[in-house]
Amino acid sequence: MQINKIKIAVSSCLLGESVRYDGTDKHIKYITQVLSLNYNLISLCPEMAVGMGVPRAPIHLVDDEGGIQVVGIDNPECNMTKPLTQYGNEVVEIYPDICGYIFKKNSPSCGIKNVKVLNTQGQYERKGQGVYVAAILNRLPSLPVIDEDDFLDAKVRKKFLYRVSEYSKVN
Numbered sequence: 001m002q003i004n005k006i007k008i009a010v011s012s013c014l015l016g017e018s019v020r021y022d023g024t025d026k027h028i029k030y031i032t033q034v035l036s037l038n039y040n041l042i043s044l045c046p047e048m049a050v051g052m053g054v055p056r057a058p059i060h061l062v063d064d065e066g067g068i069q070v071v072g073i074d075n076p077e078c079n080m081t082k083p084l085t086q087y088g089n090e091v092v093e094i095y096p097d098i099c100g101y102i103f104k105k106n107s108p109s110c111g112i113k114n115v116k117v118l119n120t121q122g123q124y125e126r127k128g129q130g131v132y133v134a135a136i137l138n139r140l141p142s143l144p145v146i147d148e149d150d151f152l153d154a155k156v157r158k159k160f161l162y163r164v165s166e167y168s169k170v171n
């Protein structure tokens with residue numbers, strides 16, 4: 001009998017895919033070897049999805065007073081804010097049945113909290129959120145989300161998975 005597992009989206013690099021800007025991954029074995037037994041994991045890498053490729057020039061968040069932008073560190077003219085935001089909006093449409101999301105921390109695309117932002121004085125502050133995750137949470141503010149550090153904390157993970165279960169009952 002086919003069992004419909006609850007869908008959880010996961011940053012592709014946490015699943016062991018070599019999609020980071022430098023061709024590395026950030027594999028979390030607990031996700032691929034344990035979580036995958038009970039959940040249908042959806043691998044998503046926004047930077048690959050918008051065609052940035054591997055390897056790619058690194059990007060960062062910049063506060064330009066008109067709002068937070070994500071631009072090339074070496075080439076500020078390369079502004080990826082719009083495509084990454086658009087892709088976040090597309091994911092919400094393509095996967096309406098996702099009930100949770102495990103994001104890679106510190107990423108200017110995927111980081112949920114405390115992502116480095118270059119301020120107008122030219123200094124980094126850990127105050128930002130990735131533009132892709134911001135687009136998703138703008139559309140789905142109650143979607144359960146977590147980063148890999150919190151996910152590896154058993155108590156926080158248990159609360160997250162409980163919220164995923166509750167979310168799946170009403171969505």
Ligand code: SF4
Pocket residue numbers: 011012013014019020021044045046047048104107109110
């Ligand atoms: S953090 Fe997000 S954008 Fe960066 S490699 Fe991982 S999935 Fe892709």
